[in-house]
Amino acid sequence: MAETVTSLSRKEQVIRKAAELFKEKGYSAASMRDLAQKLGIEAASLYSHIKSKEEILRTLCFDMAAEFRASLAEVEKKQVSASEKLRLGIIGHVKVMAKDLTASAVFMNEHRHLSQPSLREFLLLRINYINRFKQFIEDGIASGDFKKNIDTKLAVMTLFSSLNWMPLWFSPESTIEPENLGTQLADMLINGLKQNP
Amino acid sequence: MAETVTSLSRKEQVIRKAAELFKEKGYSAASMRDLAQKLGIEAASLYSHIKSKEEILRTLCFDMAAEFRASLAEVEKKQVSASEKLRLGIIGHVKVMAKDLTASAVFMNEHRHLSQPSLREFLLLRINYINRFKQFIEDGIASGDFKKNIDTKLAVMTLFSSLNWMPLWFSPESTIEPENLGTQLADMLINGLKQNP
DNA sequence: TTCTTCAACTAACAGTTGTTAGTTTTGCTT
DNA sequence: AAGCAAAACTAACAACTGTTAGTTGAAGAA
Structure with a gap:
C-alpha cells in the first residue's frame, strides 16, 4: 500500500530529526516545538505521524x-x-x-x-x-x-x-x-x- | 561570621540534594519544586540560598x-x-x-x-x-x-x-x-x- | 525588651510544556 | 473534474516551569 510507505517514510523522517534533537539537547530539554521547527512545520502537526513524544x-x-x-x-x-x-x-x-x-x-x-x-x-x-x-x-x-x-x-x-x-x-x-x-x-x-x- | 557559616551550610545542603536529584532525573527533568520537596520546603524558599537553578x-x-x-x-x-x-x-x-x-x-x-x-x-x-x-x-x-x-x-x-x-x-x-x-x-x-x- | 538576621512562607508572574479537536490545503488516483 | 487520503494548519487546554516580591515566625544579640 502506497499510503503505508508514504506515512512510514514521513514518520521515520520525524523520528530521525527527533534523534538528532534528543542527542543534541537531551530528551527533556528538547521540546516538541523545537522538533517541529527543525522539520519546518507546526508542533501540532507532529501528531499526524506519532502518538506521543x-x-x-x-x-x-x-x-x-x-x-x-x-x-x-x-x-x-x-x-x-x-x-x-x-x-x-x-x-x-x-x-x-x-x-x-x-x-x-x-x-x-x-x-x-x-x-x-x-x-x-x-x-x-x-x-x-x-x-x-x-x-x-x-x-x-x-x-x-x-x-x-x-x-x-x-x-x-x-x-x-x-x-x-x-x-x-x-x-x-x-x-x-x-x-x-x-x-x-x-x-x-x-x-x-x-x-x- | 556566624551568619556566613550557617548560610553556607544550608546552601551546601541544598546543593547536595540537588546533586542527587540531577543525577536521578537529569538536570532538565528535575524541577525546583522537586528539589524543594526533597528538602521539605517551598520552591520559592530555595532562592534564599541560591541565585538560580x-x-x-x-x-x-x-x-x-x-x-x-x-x-x-x-x-x-x-x-x-x-x-x-x-x-x-x-x-x-x-x-x-x-x-x-x-x-x-x-x-x-x-x-x-x-x-x-x-x-x-x-x-x-x-x-x-x-x-x-x-x-x-x-x-x-x-x-x-x-x-x-x-x-x-x-x-x-x-x-x-x-x-x-x-x-x-x-x-x-x-x-x-x-x-x-x-x-x-x-x-x-x-x-x-x-x-x- | 527591642533589634537584627536567617530561613521559611504565600501569592503571583509570564512563559513553556505536551497534547487535543477540528479544519484546510496538497497532490495523487480514478 | 471528483474523490480521497496524507499532511499540514489554527486555536486552545490545563499543567508546569523558574523566578520575583513582599511578609512572617523564630532565635540570638544588644
Missing part, C-alpha cells in the same frame, strides 16, 4: 536494542574460542553503533526517560545483553585464555563504558572505518584480560 | 573540575616514568570520583546544560585535562613503554569513557575500595598500550 524515544531505544541483540546472536552461533567471541562481539557492537551514531547516542544517554513499563523492559534487555558478554569473559577465564584473577563485573562494565561513549566523540568524517575502529578497540580492551605467556 | 549546576561542575585538576597537578610534579604517571593519574581520577559519586555523575552527564559562557569555559578545562593525559601516552610511546602504532586519540577517549561511567554503576557499599578499583582499572587499561616484550 515518548513513543519516539521508545522506538529509538528498542529499535537499537533489537539490532544489538541480532548482532550478538550471530556471534554466539559461531564455533570459535571465547576470546574470539568477545572480539567479534565488540566489533559487532561497534558496527551497529556506527550505522547510526545519532540513535546510538540517544539509546545510551536518554533511555532513562522512558516511563514504566517500557523502562523496566528496556533495562532487562540491557542486563541480558551485558551478561552474555560477561559469559564470554568467564568462559575465557575457564579456558585459560584470560587471567584467573579478573573481576568480571569490573571488566565488563569497563568494556561497555568504553563502547558506549563512542557515539559521542566519534565523527563519521573520521578516516578510521568502523570495522577498523572495532578491531583496535577490541585489541586494546582484550589485551588487559589476556594471560602474559 | 543553573548556579547549582555551575557550582557542582566547577568544584569537581577543580578537584580533578588538583589531583592531576600533583601527579605531574612526580619524577616517574610516563607510564607510571598515567597509572597514578588514573588512580587519582578514580579517587576524586569516589569521594563524591553523586557530584561526579552530574559533572559528567549534565554539564552540557550549562549556558554560555560557563559551558565554553567548562569545555576548555576539560579538553586541557584530557590533553595532559594524552601527553602521558605520547611520552610513553616516545620512551618505548608503549607500542608505537597506538592511535592516541582513540586510546585517551577510551580511557575517559571507562572512567567516566564509573559513578553510574559503582556503588559505595561495594567491597572494593577506590584505591584498589583505581589500580585494577589502570592495569586493565594500560596493559592494552604496553609493549609485549
Whole structure:
C-alpha cells in the first residue's frame, strides 16, 4: 500500500530529526516545538505521524536494542574460542553503533526517560545483553585464555563504558572505518584480560 | 561570621540534594519544586540560598573540575616514568570520583546544560585535562613503554569513557575500595598500550 | 525588651510544556 | 473534474516551569 510507505517514510523522517534533537539537547530539554521547527512545520502537526513524544524515544531505544541483540546472536552461533567471541562481539557492537551514531547516542544517554513499563523492559534487555558478554569473559577465564584473577563485573562494565561513549566523540568524517575502529578497540580492551605467556 | 557559616551550610545542603536529584532525573527533568520537596520546603524558599537553578549546576561542575585538576597537578610534579604517571593519574581520577559519586555523575552527564559562557569555559578545562593525559601516552610511546602504532586519540577517549561511567554503576557499599578499583582499572587499561616484550 | 538576621512562607508572574479537536490545503488516483 | 487520503494548519487546554516580591515566625544579640 502506497499510503503505508508514504506515512512510514514521513514518520521515520520525524523520528530521525527527533534523534538528532534528543542527542543534541537531551530528551527533556528538547521540546516538541523545537522538533517541529527543525522539520519546518507546526508542533501540532507532529501528531499526524506519532502518538506521543515518548513513543519516539521508545522506538529509538528498542529499535537499537533489537539490532544489538541480532548482532550478538550471530556471534554466539559461531564455533570459535571465547576470546574470539568477545572480539567479534565488540566489533559487532561497534558496527551497529556506527550505522547510526545519532540513535546510538540517544539509546545510551536518554533511555532513562522512558516511563514504566517500557523502562523496566528496556533495562532487562540491557542486563541480558551485558551478561552474555560477561559469559564470554568467564568462559575465557575457564579456558585459560584470560587471567584467573579478573573481576568480571569490573571488566565488563569497563568494556561497555568504553563502547558506549563512542557515539559521542566519534565523527563519521573520521578516516578510521568502523570495522577498523572495532578491531583496535577490541585489541586494546582484550589485551588487559589476556594471560602474559 | 556566624551568619556566613550557617548560610553556607544550608546552601551546601541544598546543593547536595540537588546533586542527587540531577543525577536521578537529569538536570532538565528535575524541577525546583522537586528539589524543594526533597528538602521539605517551598520552591520559592530555595532562592534564599541560591541565585538560580543553573548556579547549582555551575557550582557542582566547577568544584569537581577543580578537584580533578588538583589531583592531576600533583601527579605531574612526580619524577616517574610516563607510564607510571598515567597509572597514578588514573588512580587519582578514580579517587576524586569516589569521594563524591553523586557530584561526579552530574559533572559528567549534565554539564552540557550549562549556558554560555560557563559551558565554553567548562569545555576548555576539560579538553586541557584530557590533553595532559594524552601527553602521558605520547611520552610513553616516545620512551618505548608503549607500542608505537597506538592511535592516541582513540586510546585517551577510551580511557575517559571507562572512567567516566564509573559513578553510574559503582556503588559505595561495594567491597572494593577506590584505591584498589583505581589500580585494577589502570592495569586493565594500560596493559592494552604496553609493549609485549 | 527591642533589634537584627536567617530561613521559611504565600501569592503571583509570564512563559513553556505536551497534547487535543477540528479544519484546510496538497497532490495523487480514478 | 471528483474523490480521497496524507499532511499540514489554527486555536486552545490545563499543567508546569523558574523566578520575583513582599511578609512572617523564630532565635540570638544588644
